[in-house]
Amino acid sequence: MNSLLILGIVLAAIIIASFWWRDASRRRSLPCPTWLASMLDSRWSDALLGTQATLDHIGLQPGQRVLEIGPGPGRLLIPAAKRVLPGGEVVGLDIQPGMIERLKARAAQAGVSNLTTILGDATQPNVLPESVDVIFLCTVLGEIPDREAALLQCYTALKPGGILSITEIFPDPHYQSRATVQRLAESAGFRLQAIHGPWYFFTANFVKA
Ligand SMILES: C[S@@+](CC[C@H](N)C(=O)[O-])C[C@H]1O[C@@H](n2cnc3c(N)ncnc32)[C@H](O)[C@@H]1O
Structure with a gap:
């Protein structure tokens, strides 16, 4: 052969x-297995997956309280924790204990102290209503079987005027198109604010009216 x-x-x-x-x-639920986490936190992943561009598009500000659904090993959440300083804090909610452990270890290694974690499911996030300024998801939405329920929980957790930010990257096996993301977010009550980037790497931001 x-x-x-x-x-x-x-x-x-x-x-x-x-x-x-x-x-x-x-x-x-068939989440991205923990053994694949090294693809997300290798030294090439920031360049290949556009980490800084994604954070720019989300538009984080100092002082904000931010929740990431499905942070994995923290490729985005650890630099996000630095961007919300001074005064801000970030929370990572992931369904897999292995991802949470890896995230905690990497945050400690990076000297980040304004990051906490929740082990749980996006459809039952255990976050206080109207307690968060920004919620973001990157290459996660398609891994959640009940995406509608997860986005309704995001709506509840956000403060009025809060931002839901969804990033999708092709060819992630769970890639969701811009039209699908917009339909799902609008069904949960969000209003489209802006879409940044081309179809194969976009961030769609929505406002809780
Ligand atoms: C492909 S990884 C993306 C990690 C990170 N967002 C990034 O872009 O580097 C998907 C992550 O979502 C998590 N996840 C999948 N389904 C979930 C759910 N229902 N609730 C919370 N986290 C979930 C997985 O455990 C995994 O850590």
């Missing part, structure tokens, strides 16, 4: 597995 054929078979297997994962995630 020549190497081109092997490469083709591997690529086809990855594509089939991605489609299966995307489809199965509609019915049950």
Whole structure:
């Protein structure tokens, strides 16, 4: 077998597995496994996944109270914690204990002290109503089987005028289009504020009216 054929078979297997994962995630929770976290916090991930551009598009300000749903190992949440200083704080809510442990370890290593974590599900976040200025999700929405319920919880947790920010990156297997993100957010009661970036790497910001 020549190497081109092997490469083709591997690529086809990855594509089939991605489609299966995307489809199965509609019915049950199949989050990005903890062993894949090293792809999110490697030294190339910031450049490849546009970490600083995403944070710019979310538009964080000093003093804000910010919640990230599905922070994983904290690629975005750790620099976000620095951006909301002085006076601000960030909270990371993730469904997997392994991700929370990795996030805590990386935050401690980075000397970040205004970051706390919640182990839980986006559909039952255990966050006080109207207690958060900004909620953001990056490559997470499609991993949540009941996306409508999760966005309703975001609406409840945000202060009036608060911002919901959703970033999607293609070819994440769980990628959600701009139209889908807008439809889901508007169904939960949000109003579109702005969409930054092209279809394959966009951040959509919504306001709680
Ligand atoms: C692909 S990773 C993205 C990590 C991070 N947002 C980033 O962009 O680097 C998806 C994360 O969402 C979390 N997640 C998936 N479903 C969730 C749910 N229902 N509630 C909370 N977190 C969830 C996973 O455990 C994982 O850490």
